[in-house]
Amino acid sequence: MTRQDIEKEVRNIFLREFEVENPEMEVNLREAYGFDSIDAIELLLEIEKFLGTELTQEEKKLAMDIRTMKQIIDYIEMLAKKRKTATEKN
Amino acid sequence: MTERRVVITACSAISPIGHGKEQIVESLLKGVSGVTTLREDDLISRFIHSRVYGTVSYPMTYDFARQHRKTMGPVAYYACQVAKEVLAQAELPSAFVTGGRLGVAFGSIHGSPTVQRDIYKIFFEAKDKASYQGIGAVDYLKSMVHTTAVNISKMFGITGRIIASGTACTTSSQSIGYGYEAVKYGLQDAMLCGGADEYDTITVAVFDNLLACSTAFNDEPGRTPRPFDRARDGLVVAEGAGAVMLEEYEFAKKRGATILAEVIGFACNSNGGDLILPNLDGITKTLQLGLENARINASDVDLISAHATATKMGDIIEAQAMGAVYGKDPFVAALKSYMGHTMAACGAIETVMMLYMMQEGFIAPTLNLEDIDERCAMIHHVPKLIEHPVKTAAIQNFAFGGVNTSLLIRKSI
Numbered sequence: 314m315t316r317q318d319i320e321k322e323v324r325n326i327f328l329r330e331f332e333v334e335n336p337e338m339e340v341n342l343r344e345a346y347g348f349d350s351i352d353a354i355e356l357l358l359e360i361e362k363f364l365g366t367e368l369t370q371e372e373k374k375l376a377m378d379i380r381t382m383k384q385i386i387d388y389i390e391m392l393a394k395k396r397k398t399a400t401e402k403n
Numbered sequence: 404m405t406e407r408r409v410v411i412t413a414c415s416a417i418s419p420i421g422h423g424k425e426q427i428v429e430s431l432l433k434g435v436s437g438v439t440t441l442r443e444d445d446l447i448s449r450f451i452h453s454r455v456y457g458t459v460s461y462p463m464t465y466d467f468a469r470q471h472r473k474t475m476g477p478v479a480y481y482a483c484q485v486a487k488e489v490l491a492q493a494e495l496p497s498a499f500v501t502g503g504r505l506g507v508a509f510g511s512i513h514g515s516p517t518v519q520r521d522i523y524k525i526f527f528e529a530k531d532k533a534s535y536q537g538i539g540a541v542d543y544l545k546s547m548v549h550t551t552a553v554n555i556s557k558m559f560g561i562t563g564r565i566i567a568s569g570t571a572c573t574t575s576s577q578s579i580g581y582g583y584e585a586v587k588y589g590l591q592d593a594m595l596c597g598g599a600d601e602y603d604t605i606t607v608a609v610f611d612n613l614l615a616c617s618t619a620f621n622d623e624p625g626r627t628p629r630p631f632d633r634a635r636d637g638l639v640v641a642e643g644a645g646a647v648m649l650e651e652y653e654f655a656k657k658r659g660a661t662i663l664a665e666v667i668g669f670a671c672n673s674n675g676g677d678l679i680l681p682n683l684d685g686i687t688k689t690l691q692l693g694l695e696n697a698r699i700n701a702s703d704v705d706l707i708s709a710h711a712t713a714t715k716m717g718d719i720i721e722a723q724a725m726g727a728v729y730g731k732d733p734f735v736a737a738l739k740s741y742m743g744h745t746m747a748a749c750g751a752i753e754t755v756m757m758l759y760m761m762q763e764g765f766i767a768p769t770l771n772l773e774d775i776d777e778r779c780a781m782i783h784h785v786p787k788l789i790e791h792p793v794k795t796a797a798i799q800n801f802a803f804g805g806v807n808t809s810l811l812i813r814k815s816i
Contacts, residue, residue, distance in 0.1 A: 331469065347469075347470040349470070351473060351474065351540050351541055351544075352473075354540035355539070355540055355541075358536055358540075361536075367532070
């Protein structure tokens with residue numbers, strides 16, 4: 314899974330679930346698009362579907378500081394790498 | 404405690420006989436019924452004996468942003484739409500709307516049953532964690548009992564107090580009454596008040612199982628409900644929403660607001676006993692307390708909006724109470740004859756309709772009142788449309804749980 318794949322999927326999620334078309338990478342999502350705590354919870358569910366695995370409570374708590382699209386993509390990239398490493402070790 | 408005068412400066416309703424003043428007045432004048440055949444829900448509707456429902460069957464278009472829609476079930480759509488219309492009509496300064504001196508008193512009988520059904524479906528059918536996660540983060544916000552009040556406050560940035568009564572059929576009459584008291588005693592300068600309920604077959608099933616629903620006119624929905632008529636056979640459940648803006652009189656006058664009427668009194672009491680059966684003493688006392696609170700005599704009231712659900716006993720008890728308190732002078736309107744029982748919305752919708760009749764100078768006849776039950780004959784029924792000025796009116800509502808309300812309004816200031 315490349316960073317480009319992740320970005321494409323996050324943009325799809327934003328359009329489908331939050332009616333936000335092509336959100337900018339570095340803007341504060343709450344200020345620019347009214348993205349709030351309820352949306353953040355919905356986004357975590359979408360990320361779980363996308364990765365095909367459940368997120369731990371600790372991983373979910375990490376997401377609470379996310380403010381921008383770039384941070385979302387970083388977050389998913391980190392989760393994907395973590396799972397890939399875990400799979401390779403097994 | 405200083406008492407301030409409270410006026411109504413805006414009103415709106417979504418009802419089975421129309422949305423807004425023009426449509427509703429036309430239906431009242433033409434005697435149009437909003438009762439239609441019960442929709443199938445693929446769940447319990449096929450077991451229900453009563454096949455009629457007061458339906459909002461015309462298309463509704465909404466213009467709510469996603470950030471608001473995401474916490475709204477169907478009941479909140481109705482509520483926010485009438486709230487939006489009332490706010491637009493009242494033309495309150497935007498700084499006032501968000502400044503903390505405007506509050507919201509709004510309710511529904513049990514939030515959004517549509518959303519609750521979806522939650523229960525998962526509750527009973529979830530086989531794995533993925534299906535459990537189908538219960539969305541917002542489902543509680545859509546289904547909770549105060550969903551209408553807080554979705555309104557969120558959408559319009561209203562920061563005053565929230566009153567979310569959930570007392571079944573007195574929900575929105577309490578909203579107006581408690582909103583009135585909040586302004587009267589200086590706790591708020593204005594209150595946006597009302598109630599809403601969405602299409603819901605569970606409510607029909609409840610009344611159906613209590614043998615309180617109309618079943619004899621399943622093939623002719625427009626012929627039921629029949630308040631005070633000898634052939635009445637029960638209530639018809641309905642959907643809709645109603646809202647009014649209440650403001651402190653001096654504040655409204657100073658800003659040049661259009662004043663539709665003054666709220667002059669409100670009473671609410673409890674029967675203190677049976678939770679279902681209508682109670683003559685309790686209802687009679689409410690009507691008396693309403694008049695006392697308004698500091699008027701029974702003879703001052705020109706028109707009464709009766710609760711008049713068209714149940715066998717309810718109508719008789721209410722007619723007896725009205726006869727004892729008001730005598731035979733004031734006209735009695737039974738507005739549920741047009742649309743059925745809009746549950747939490749009924750007090751507000753009926754208040755809005757009374758305001759329309761006050762403005763237009765007519766009294767809508769009770770639909771389907773063809774043969775007055777002699778046990779209900781001690782009051783002044785209106786079987787035919789009449790043109791008549793209405794100066795002072797009473798709106799009364801009674802609920803399961805033994806809750807009774809009486810609201811008094813006056814046209815002239």
